[in-house]
Structures are given as C-alpha cells and as structure tokens.
Amino acid sequence: MLVPPVSHDARLIDELFRVVYVLSFIVFIIVEGLIIYAVIKFRRRRADEMPEQVHGNTAAEIGWTVVPALAVGVVFGFSVDTLNRMTARGSPTAPLAHVHSLNDTEARRRIEEAKQVDLVIEVVGRQWVWQYTYPDGKLTTNETLVVPAGKTIRLDLTTPDVIHAWWMPAFGPMIYVNPGEVSYVWFNVPPGEYIGQCNVFCGVAHAQMISKVRALPQDEYERWYQEQLAALSGPTATGDPQRGQDIFMNQNICWSCHSIEGTKAQGKVAPRTLTGFANYDTIAEVVPNTADNLRAWLHDPQAIKPGTTMPNLNLSAQDIEDLVAYLQTLK
Amino acid sequence: MASVSIPARTEYLRHGLVSWLATVDHKRIGIMYLASTFVFFLLSGLMALVIRLQLTAPGLQIVNQDLYNQLFTMHGTGMIFLFTIPCLVGFANYFLPLQIGARDVAFPRLNALSLWLLIFAGVVMEGGFLLGILGLLPGGASNAAWTAYVPLSNKQFSPQIGMDIWLLGVVLLGISSTLGAVNFLVTAYTMRAQGMTIWRIPMFVWAMIVTAAMVLIATPVLTAALAMLIADRNFATQFFNTANARLWQHMFWFYSHPAVYIMILPAMGIVSEILPVFARKPLFGLKAVVVSTILIGVLGFTTWVHHMFVSGVDPIVERFFMLTTMIIAVPTGVKMFNWLFTMLGGSLNLKTPLLMCLGFLSTFVIGGLTGVIQALIPLDMQLHNTYWVVAHFHYVLFGGSVFGIFAGFYYWLPKITGRLLDDKLGKLHFALMWVGFNLTFFPMHFLGLMGMPRRIATYTADRGWELGNLIATIGAFMVAVSVLIFMVNFVRSLRHGARAGNDPWEGNTLEWTVTSPPPEHNFDTLPTVESERPARDLRLAASNPTVPAH
Numbered sequence: 001m002l003v004p005p006v007s008h009d010a011r012l013i014d015e016l017f018r019v020v021y022v023l024s025f026i027v028f029i030i031v032e033g034l035i036i037y038a039v040i041k042f043r044r045r046r047a048d049e050m051p052e053q054v055h056g057n058t059a060a061e062i063g064w065t066v067v068p069a070l071a072v073g074v075v076f077g078f079s080v081d082t083l084n085r086m087t088a089r090g091s092p093t094a095p096l097a098h099v100h101s102l103n104d105t106e107a108r109r110r111i112e113e114a115k116q117v118d119l120v121i122e123v124v125g126r127q128w129v130w131q132y133t134y135p136d137g138k139l140t141t142n143e144t145l146v147v148p149a150g151k152t153i154r155l156d157l158t159t160p161d162v163i164h165a166w167w168m169p170a171f172g173p174m175i176y177v178n179p180g181e182v183s184y185v186w187f188n189v190p191p192g193e194y195i196g197q198c199n200v201f202c203g204v205a206h207a208q209m210i211s212k213v214r215a216l217p218q219d220e221y222e223r224w225y226q227e228q229l230a231a232l233s234g235p236t237a238t239g240d241p242q243r244g245q246d247i248f249m250n251q252n253i254c255w256s257c258h259s260i261e262g263t264k265a266q267g268k269v270a271p272r273t274l275t276g277f278a279n280y281d282t283i284a285e286v287v288p289n290t291a292d293n294l295r296a297w298l299h300d301p302q303a304i305k306p307g308t309t310m311p312n313l314n315l316s317a318q319d320i321e322d323l324v325a326y327l328q329t330l331k
Numbered sequence: 332m333a334s335v336s337i338p339a340r341t342e343y344l345r346h347g348l349v350s351w352l353a354t355v356d357h358k359r360i361g362i363m364y365l366a367s368t369f370v371f372f373l374l375s376g377l378m379a380l381v382i383r384l385q386l387t388a389p390g391l392q393i394v395n396q397d398l399y400n401q402l403f404t405m406h407g408t409g410m411i412f413l414f415t416i417p418c419l420v421g422f423a424n425y426f427l428p429l430q431i432g433a434r435d436v437a438f439p440r441l442n443a444l445s446l447w448l449l450i451f452a453g454v455v456m457e458g459g460f461l462l463g464i465l466g467l468l469p470g471g472a473s474n475a476a477w478t479a480y481v482p483l484s485n486k487q488f489s490p491q492i493g494m495d496i497w498l499l500g501v502v503l504l505g506i507s508s509t510l511g512a513v514n515f516l517v518t519a520y521t522m523r524a525q526g527m528t529i530w531r532i533p534m535f536v537w538a539m540i541v542t543a544a545m546v547l548i549a550t551p552v553l554t555a556a557l558a559m560l561i562a563d564r565n566f567a568t569q570f571f572n573t574a575n576a577r578l579w580q581h582m583f584w585f586y587s588h589p590a591v592y593i594m595i596l597p598a599m600g601i602v603s604e605i606l607p608v609f610a611r612k613p614l615f616g617l618k619a620v621v622v623s624t625i626l627i628g629v630l631g632f633t634t635w636v637h638h639m640f641v642s643g644v645d646p647i648v649e650r651f652f653m654l655t656t657m658i659i660a661v662p663t664g665v666k667m668f669n670w671l672f673t674m675l676g677g678s679l680n681l682k683t684p685l686l687m688c689l690g691f692l693s694t695f696v697i698g699g700l701t702g703v704i705q706a707l708i709p710l711d712m713q714l715h716n717t718y719w720v721v722a723h724f725h726y727v728l729f730g731g732s733v734f735g736i737f738a739g740f741y742y743w744l745p746k747i748t749g750r751l752l753d754d755k756l757g758k759l760h761f762a763l764m765w766v767g768f769n770l771t772f773f774p775m776h777f778l779g780l781m782g783m784p785r786r787i788a789t790y791t792a793d794r795g796w797e798l799g800n801l802i803a804t805i806g807a808f809m810v811a812v813s814v815l816i817f818m819v820n821f822v823r824s825l826r827h828g829a830r831a832g833n834d835p836w837e838g839n840t841l842e843w844t845v846t847s848p849p850p851e852h853n854f855d856t857l858p859t860v861e862s863e864r865p866a867r868d869l870r871l872a873a874s875n876p877t878v879p880a881h
C-alpha cells in the first residue's frame with residue numbers, strides 16, 4: 001500500500017497485498033509475454049501461408065484450469081486467515097459485530113465485552129462533516145479527532161442522514177456508516193497526523209467531508225483535552241438578559257417558531273421547547289450546550305447543523321450576547 | 332453459394348427517412364442501434380473529458396461540485412446503459428441472424444420496439460441531463476451516481492425531478508433490453524441454418540445466447556428496484572426506508588454485477604470470432620471457450636455481495652461471496668489461454684481488427700487481475716470506492732468491452748457499408764487509444780492506493796495526488812483524439828474506402844458468404860452448415876474442389 005500502514009490491521013492488509021501482488025504480476029508477465037511472443041514470432045510473412053489447423057489440446061486445457069483453481073484456493077485460504085487475525089472485524093462466531101441496528105442492545109453488550117478499550121468516541125457523520133464527541137459529552141470537535149497514541153480507541157459511528165464511510169487509509173479498513181445503525185472501528189496507532197475522508201458518495205459536498213486524526217502522547221493528549229474544556233467553559237454570557245428577552249419576544253421573530261412556557265412565544269416550528277433550555281445537553285442535538293456554541297449557533301445555524309430549518313437571522317454581536325444571556329436563564 | 336453483388340439488391344438501404352422509421356429489418360435496426368449508441372458514447376465521452384479537466388490539478392473549479400456530480404452520474408449511466416450494453420446488442424441485431432443463416436430475427440416488430448425504446452430512453456435521459464445542467468430543471472439533473480444508493484436518492488435528499496427522469500429512463504432501458512433478450516434467445520434457438528448443431532454455433536452467437544439469458548434473469552430485479560424507488564419518491568411507499576437501505580444495494584447489484592458480464596461476454600464473443608480468422612487457425616479449445624462462457628454466465632449471479640463487503644454483511648456470507656467471486660477468474664483464465672493459443676502457431680494478419688483484439692487481451696488481463704485482488708475482503712476494505720476501483724472497472728469496461736467494440740467496428744463495418752476502413756488510420760487510432768487509455772487509467776491504481784476516493788469533485792494539494800491526475804487527464808485527451816481519427820476514417824471510408832467484396836478477411840462465418848452490404852433477405856438460398864467454419868468450407872471448396880474442407 002502506498003500509504004504507510006500504521007495499525008495492526010493495516011499491516012495485515014499490506015502483507016496480503018504484497019503476496020497477491022507478486023502472484024498477479026507473474027500471471028501478468030506470462031500473458032503479456034505470450035502476446036508479444038505471438039506477434040513477433042507468428043506474424044504473417046507470406047500471403048498464402050497456411051498454419052497447422054490445431055483444434056486444441058486437452059492436457060494443456062486441463063492444466064490451465066486446474067492450476068489457476070488451485071491458486072484461487074490458496075489465495076482464498078490466505079485471505080480468510082488474514083480476516084481472522086484482523087481486530088476491527090466481526091468474526092463468524094460473533095457475526096455482525098461491526099455493524100448493527102441502533103437499538104440492538106444485545107449486540108451492543110457483546111461489543112462492550114468483546115474488546116477492552118481505552119477511549120470510546122461517539123462519531124456522527126452527517127452531510128458533510130464528521131463530528132467527534134468525547135466520553136463525558138462536554139467536548140465535540142468537527143473534522144479533527146485527537147486521541148492518545150498507543151491506546152486502543154473505539155469509534156461508535158452513526159449518521160442522521162445518508163450513508164457515509166469512515167476511513168483513514170493509514171489505518172486500513174474502512175466502514176460504512178448506515179442510517180439506523182451503529183458501526184464500530186477500533187484502532188491503536190503511533191503518534192502522528194493522519195488524514196482521510198468520507199468514502200461513500202454522500203451528496204453535493206462529499207469531497208469536503210475530510211477527516212483528520214491527530215494521535216498525541218498520553219500527557220500531551222490530556223493537556224490538549226483540559227485546554228479544550230477550559231476554552232469551552234470560558235467567559236459565559238456577558239450580555240443583558242432583559243434586553244435579550246425583549247429581542248426574543250418583540251424586536252425579532254424568535255417567538256414565532258419557538259415556545260417558552262408562560263410567555264407569548266408559542267411557536268410550533270422548532271421541534272423542542274426552549275422551556276428549560278439551559279439544562280439541555282446539546283444545542284439542536286448536535287453540539288454541547290455551551291456559551292460559545294450558542295453564540296456560533298445564533299450567528300449561523302447552518303454552519304453548526306447544515307440543513308436545519310432555523311434561519312440565519314443576521315444578528316449583531318451585541319444582540320447575540322444579550323440573547324445568550326437570556327437563554328441561559330431558562331432553567 | 333456466395334451471391335453476386337447486384338446494386339439494386341441493396342436499394343433498401345437507400346430509401347428515405349420514413350422507411351427507416353418504419354423498418355423491421357434487423358440490419359437497418361442494427362445500423363440504427365450502432366449509430367445511436369455511438370452518439371451516446373460521444374456524449375458520455377465529452378462528460379468524461381470535463382471530469383478529467385476538473386481533476387487535472389488540485390482545487391480546480393471548472394464546473395461547480397453539483398455539476399461535477401451530475402456529470403459523473405450521467406457519464407457512468409450513459410456509458411453503461413446507453414452505450415456498451417445496447418451497442419453490443421446492435422452488433423447482435425445485424426450479425427446474429429446472418430451468422431446463423433437466418434433471414435431476420437424471430438420477432439422483427441419486437442426488435443423495432445426495443446430500438447425505439449432505447450432511443451426514447453436515451454433522449455429522455457440525455458435531455459433531462461441537458462435541461463438539468465442548463466438550470467431549466469429545479470434542482471438540476473440526477474446527481475446520485477449511477478448506483479443511486481438510497482437514502483441519498485430518495486425524495487428527502489434528492490428532491491429534484493431530474494432524479495425521477497433518470498429513474499424512468501433506466502426503467503425504459505431495462506424493458507428494451509429484456510425484449511431484445513427474448514428475441515435473441517428465440518432466434519438463436521429456432522432459426523439456425525440446417526446443420527448448425529450446438530458445437531457449430533459461432534462464438535459471438537454463443538456469447539449473445541448467454542448474455543440474453545443473463546439479461547432475462549437479472550434485469551427484472553433492477554426494474555423492480557427502480558419502480559419501488561419511483562414509488563417511494565412519488566407515492567410515499569416505504570420500500571427503501573432507512574431500515575431497508577441495504578435492500579436497494581442487494582437489488583441493484585443483483586442486476587449490476589451480472590451487467591458487467593452482459594457487457595463483456597459479447598465483446599469476448601467478438602474477440603473469439605476475430606482471432607481465428609486473423610490467425611488462420613481454428614479457435615483453440617472451442618468447447619472449453621463455450622463452456623467457460625456459460626460458466627461465467629452462471630457464476631456471474633453468485634458474486635453481487637462483493638460490492639457490499641464494507642457496508643455490513645454477515646461474515647459467513649461475505650466469505651462465501653469472496654470465494655465465488657474468485658472462482659470466476661478460472662473460466663476467464665481459460666478463455667485467456669485459449670485465445671493466446673489460438674494465436675500461437677498461427678499466421679497473424681496484423682490488421683486493425685486484430686490489433687484491437689490484442690488491445691483487449693493486453694488490458695483486460697489487468698482488469699481481471701485487479702478484480703481478483705479486490706475480491707479479497709481484507710484488500711477490499713482498503714480499496715473499496717477508491718480510484719483503484721475506477722481503474723479496475725475501466726480496464727474491464729474500456730480495456731475489455733470498448734476495445735472489443737472497436738475490433739467489431741473494424742471487422743464488421745465493411746460488411747455493413749461495403750467499404751473497408753483505412754488500415755493506416757486504423758493503426759494510428761489503435762496506437763493512440765491504447766497508449767492514451769493506459770495513461771489515463773494506470774495511474775489511477777496508484778491514486779487509489781494513496782487513498783483518493785472516487786466521486787470527489789476536487790481535492791487539495793496536500794495529498795500527493797497531483798502527478799497521477801495530471802497524467803490521467805493527458806491520456807484522456809489522447810483517447811479523445813483517437814476517437815476523432817476513427818470518425819474521420821469512417822466518414823472517409825464511405826466515399827473513398829476500398830470495396831470490401833463479400834469476404835475481405837477470409838472469414839469463417841456465414842455473413843461473409845453474402846454481399847456487402849447483404850441483400851435485404853440476407854440469403855438467396857438458406858445455407859447448410861458442415862463445420863464451425865462454414866464460410867471457410869465454401870471458400871476452400873470453391874478454390875480446390877478435391878481437398879476436403881476441414
């Protein structure tokens with residue numbers, strides 16, 4: 001493989017590839033060699049030459065049936081052996097361990113028990129971004145996944161829209177992420193920066209559905225993680241909640257789509273009520289509910305959740321600050 | 332006996348437009364098949380050039396992403412459904428009756444219906460595409476790839492009418508090719524000349540028999556899937572709702588993998604016709620070639636899940652389909668060696684038809700080998716949906732089918748037009764096409780191994796994919812020039828080409844016993860066949876009545 005393999009499975013794939021590459025190359029040379037030989041040796045030299053009328057040769061024909069059949073058998077054996085030694089796949093005794101229906105709790109339990117892992121990341125592939133959420137749900141990153149190197153990582157992949165495939169060429173196997181199902185990927189890689197992208201055509205911006213993995217030594221990883229958390233909980237709302245409420249209810253049209261108990265806002269467009277919004281874990285069920293994410297959401301909802309029906313309302317920075325302050329009072 | 336060329340007898344070709352529209356003559360229908368599918372080839376080829384231009388260098392925006400997606404969707408659909416499959420049917424229309432010594436196909440009117448359905452579907456699809464890219468259809472043309480996976484192709488994610496137009500077009504094509512298949516099977520079964528026993532059936536006819544049987548079994552499944560998707564999109568049925576997304580993949584590939592053999596077997600048939608003629612030797616191991624054709628037809632139905640190895644199938648099922656896919660290499664290899672040994676020890680007449688066959692052999696073997704490599708599940712997990720796959724299937728479809736089709740053109744056009752194509756121009760065409768083809772598609776193997784996914788409208792400069800893509804684009808334009816040369820050659824031949832006579836190549840099969848073009852009713856007296864090379868028998872008997880023919 002031209003992308004240097006860094007994981008256990010990628011190295012197995014690489015080995016198998018080398019074996020069949022050599023075998024194929026031999027066949028290739030034989031066939032092309034015979035073509036060239038025939039053209040040089042058996043060109044028509046005289047217009048009236050008449051070659052011997054050979055109709056066939058049973059022994060030879062049995063030969064070139066049996067030998068390739070044996071080769072196929074051998075290569076098949078090699079491949080099954082490789083498959084059995086790969087870690088990222090279900091085996092015949094634990095069928096479908098790598099993909100199963102979202103609510104198949106039994107399969108989920110088997111997955112949990114099958115392999116000891118150090119870190120589990122929830123991955124959502126949506127048109128057209130990969131989003132990685134860390135274990136306690138506080139931190140979500142887009143596009144780039146940062147993991148500790150030399151640790152076993154499991155990705156639990158889902159999609160809310162169409163089929164995607166998660167693939168890092170350097171890690172080997174790719175996996176489809178199907179609607180209504182969870183797919184799993186396991187890997188354990190050395191420190192480095194890796195790049196890959198969605199590998200099932202998923203609509204207009206499929207080419208932009210890039211994914212990067214940055215594997216850091218454990219201590220660096222932990223530092224990175226703490227920094228991210230700190231940035232998140234950073235400066236909370238500094239705006240004026242009173243003014244925010246006024247924008248929500250009077251100056252702007254938020255109220256027409258949203259509902260908040262005991263106010264004039266009784267809109268039915270947004271799927272969930274904003275009553276108690278401050279206690280929600282997420283904004284629009286995609287990113288953690290933090291002040292910064294809320295700012296980003298109000299600034300441009302499409303950027304956070306492409307395809308959402310919440311429009312961009314072209315709010316000024318001050319309006320956003322005040323709205324954030326107001327929304328955070330909705331306990 | 333060979334008939335004498337009387338101009339008046341080919342007068343039927345010169346009648347006006349109305350007679351062409353109304354004709355049920357298999358030869359004229361065959362000509363219209365070949366002509367219309369060639370136009371579709373050119374259209375899909377132009378789309379390929381735009382695709383290649385866009386990918387020449389990182390970050391190019393010659394077309395926007397949505398347009399790019401529409402382009403490769405129609406490129407693939409057009410090449411498969413509007414060119415390769417029906418073009419080979421066009422050859423069969425013209426030559427299958429002639430080769431078996433029949434006056435027409437069994438159901439001439441059904442035959443005309445197949446043709447007009449094809450043309451209508453082609454106009455609907457290309458028209459929808461054109462309106463779409465011109466911005467006259469809201470949402471544009473179909474842009475969900477030729478595989479149209481759900482849920483991407485359902486109403487929610489592809490709301491545009493262009494998607495329905497595309498689906499409808501493919502349905503019509505399915506009906507057209509099913510009708511054609513019935514016709515060929517019945518014709519080959521019931522209308523063979525006296526003496527044409529099972530082992531004397533020409534190889535191209537054998538290929539069409541197996542192909543037609545495959546079409547009959549496979550196409551209804553695709554048509555059903557398309558109809559279900561149309562219903563999902565327009566009548567709120569739930570055949571392919573999220574819980575059933577994989578059902579579409581099964582139904583689609585149950586047709587579309589056999590479709591690969593539907594495209595390659597007739598081309599293999601053409602090669603099996605041409606090699607013995609141009610080597611002046613019988614086909615080596617004729618029975619083995621026939622049996623392997625049938626085996627490929629049967630095994631072709633046992634491999635479709637290899638397209639789904641990474642979409643989540645049961646491990647046991649996967650291993651089964653890995654094995655069956657690999658086994659197909661065995662009958663394919665048998666054919667390869669039989670062809671090679673037909674040439675070895677022969678007297679090779681290195682004219683363009685033979686060169687095109689050599690093009691087939693030398694490139695198809697690469698497609699065959701990369702196919703086996705991909706069939707191995709561990710390798711497929713790394714190669715699936717990458718440019719490696721694009722390289723692989725172009726080596727099979729272009730390196731195989733298209734070289735076979737051009738071999739057929741150089742071999743049989745003289746029979747159709749009565750004029751030979753120029754051999755020098757033909758060789759130039761071959762050389763440019765062979766080199767251009769390999770420049771285009773060989774680097775794609777490496778791009779795939781470097782992790783370049785297929786169906787991406789652009790890429791960034793940090794991935795190391797520049798050189799391969801640049802070479803591929805240069806190669807694509809060489810192919811385009813070579814096709815232009817072919818067209819010039821063809822048009823010139825109509826006026827200036829040397830007269831073909833009945834039999835310019837010392838052919839083996841019955842079409843070479845009649846005039847070029849053949850008379851309207853094909854044969855004055857229905858021929859009797861005494862070996863698998865009846866035309867040769869007649870030729871030898873005429874030149875030396877005392878020597879036994881075979």
Ligand code: HEM
Pocket residue numbers: 376379380382383403404406407408410411415476477478721725728729732733771785786787788807810811
């Ligand atoms: C000069 C000739 C050709 C060139 C340069 C060319 C180029 C390409 C390229 C670059 C792609 C990949 C597009 C992408 O994934 O983004 C493609 C896809 C494809 N090509 Fe070609 N091609 C040529 C001829 C053919 C022929 C002769 C056939 C079939 C007989 C064919 C069938 C297909 C199919 C089925 C696809 C897949 C479309 C899809 O992904 O939905 N091509 N072609």
Ligand SMILES: [Cu+2]
Pocket residue numbers: 125126127128163164165198199200201202206209
């Ligand atoms: Cu995607």
